[in-house]
Amino acid sequence: xxxxxxxxxxxxxxxxxxxxxxxxxxxxxxxxxxxxxxxxxxxxxxxxxxxxxxxxxxxxxxxxxxxxxxxxxxxxxxxxxxxxxxxxxxxxxxxxxxxxxxxxxxxxxxxxxxxxxxxxxxxxxxxxxxxxxxxxxxxxxxxxxxxxxxxxxxxxxxxxxxxxxxxxxxxxxxxxxxxxxxxxxxxxxxxxxxxxxxxxxxxxxxxxxxxxxxxxxxxxxxxxxxxxxxxxxxxxxxxxxxxxxxxxxxxxx
Amino acid sequence: xxxxxxxxxxxxxxxxxxxxxxxxxxxxxxxxxxxxxxxxxxxxxxxxxxxxxxxxxxxxxxxxxxxxxxxxxxxxxxxxxxxxxxxxxxxxxxxxxxxxxxxxxxxxxxxxxxxxxxxxxxxxxxxxxxxxxxxxxxxxxxxxxxxxxxxxxxxxxxxxxxxxxxxxxxxxxxxxxxxxxxxxxxxxxxxxxxxxxxxxxxxxxx
Numbered sequence: 001x002x003x004x005x006x007x008x009x010x011x012x013x014x015x016x017x018x019x020x021x022x023x024x025x026x027x028x029x030x031x032x033x034x035x036x037x038x039x040x041x042x043x044x045x046x047x048x049x050x051x052x053x054x055x056x057x058x059x060x061x062x063x064x065x066x067x068x069x070x071x072x073x074x075x076x077x078x079x080x081x082x083x084x085x086x087x088x089x090x091x092x093x094x095x096x097x098x099x100x101x102x103x104x105x106x107x108x109x110x111x112x113x114x115x116x117x118x119x120x121x122x123x124x125x126x127x128x129x130x131x132x133x134x135x136x137x138x139x140x141x142x143x144x145x146x147x148x149x150x151x152x153x154x155x156x157x158x159x160x161x162x163x164x165x166x167x168x169x170x171x172x173x174x175x176x177x178x179x180x181x182x183x184x185x186x187x188x189x190x191x192x193x194x195x196x197x198x199x200x201x202x203x204x205x206x207x208x209x210x211x212x213x214x215x216x217x218x219x220x221x222x223x224x225x226x227x228x229x230x231x232x233x234x235x236x237x238x239x240x241x242x243x244x245x246x247x248x249x250x251x252x253x
Numbered sequence: 254x255x256x257x258x259x260x261x262x263x264x265x266x267x268x269x270x271x272x273x274x275x276x277x278x279x280x281x282x283x284x285x286x287x288x289x290x291x292x293x294x295x296x297x298x299x300x301x302x303x304x305x306x307x308x309x310x311x312x313x314x315x316x317x318x319x320x321x322x323x324x325x326x327x328x329x330x331x332x333x334x335x336x337x338x339x340x341x342x343x344x345x346x347x348x349x350x351x352x353x354x355x356x357x358x359x360x361x362x363x364x365x366x367x368x369x370x371x372x373x374x375x376x377x378x379x380x381x382x383x384x385x386x387x388x389x390x391x392x393x394x395x396x397x398x399x400x401x402x403x404x405x406x407x408x409x410x411x412x413x414x415x416x417x418x419x420x421x422x423x424x425x426x427x428x429x430x431x432x433x434x435x436x437x438x439x440x441x442x443x444x445x446x447x448x449x450x451x452x453x454x455x456x457x458x459x
Contacts, residue, residue, distance in 0.1 A: 016443065154315075227444075
């Protein structure tokens with residue numbers, strides 16, 4: 001790595017440091033606040049209700065984590081999916097039928113088992129844990145979808161959550177979920193699949209909404225702090241883009 | 254004991270993540286970063302193997318419990334064994350392996366792809382049934398205009414105005430919207446990564 005490369009990467013380092021600093025500041029500022037107001041995202045309100053109904057009715061929640069893995073550009077949404085899976089597992093820990101998590105990538109499958117076990121252990125119901133609840137259903141897009149569809153059909157699922165990196169095969173999983181008659185919530189980092197989910201899922205999560213799940217489902221003050229930092233930085237970036245366009249329009253750039 | 258193990262997991266995960274991130278900016282850490290990334294690749298390979306074992310275990314149990322559809326699980330296991338033997342003996346590029354791939358895998362995946370086309374077309378119509386809103390109308394009208402701009406119309410051929418409209422839709426509103434979404438996705442991914450580095454999110458036994 002030469003000096004030029006370092007100079008090129010300096011803004012990246014600064015951006016990450018600023019982001020980290022904002023999260024830490026908002027975390028300490030927001031720790032004592034008991035009332036928090038968020039923009040309403042209907043998907044999360046419906047999810048809470050649907051999960052509660054699943055516990056009462058003795059049906060399962062199906063969680064699809066996609067095929068993104070935990071390295072590379074698609075890692076972010078996979079990790080967010082695992083965080084949400086942890087929240088769902090805790091919320092359904094009193095149910096006879098624990099959630100089932102399907103994934104199309106090995107590391108996600110293992111981590112989903114680990115997350116489920118860890119959530120039950122923290123709720124003192126480790127006996128409820130089933131190793132098969134976190135499963136790899138296929139390693140190609142359509143074999144993964146076919147396996148997830150079978151899980152929806154076989155496991156008496158009443159709530160389907162798709163949160164991860166998917167291709168257009170997500171349409172087949174959503175269709176199977178719709179046939180089972182349950183609620184379907186879908187969020188992904190893939191833009192083309194977001195269009196598919198917008199058309200098909202009952203509650204699509206568009207863009208950064210999928211990344212806000214922790215803050216909306218009470219995962220702790222750090223999630224709220226990071227959401228606030230995200231919001232502010234998004235406005236800053238949008239302002240910079242608009243100013244750049246304006247400067248180009250008047251011939252300054 | 255359990256909490257010591259959990260703390261150790263958090264320390265290992267956070268330090269490894271921090272070294273990989275810092276290795277991107279600090280030349281002295283670049284080599285360690287490379288080594289950690291290679292380890293991650295090896296672990297991902299083992300994870301895949303463990304995932305496949307898990308997949309087989311799920312289907313063995315399904316057969317054992319005599320569940321409906323157990324026959325499909327039996328077919329899956331037999332196919333898996335046959336494929337492992339064939340690919341092991343014949344090699345991944347061998348003629349028998351390629352024959353199996355081209356005559357089973359490719360047609361099955363193509364069938365699902367064809368099914369997907371129907372599902373998507375049906376979903377576009379069904380999205381209007383969910384409730385007519387300005388967004389759903391805009392979504393459907395844009396999809397129809399883009400399709401008409403892409404494919405020549407029977408008897409009329411390609412209509413230049415539609416082609417130009419499609420190019421404008423693709424080049425201006427779609428690019429603007431996609432960039433907006435991508436900025437949100439990128440910020441969300443960075444935030445998720447930072448929360449894991451801080452040890453707040455622990456998608457492992459932490």
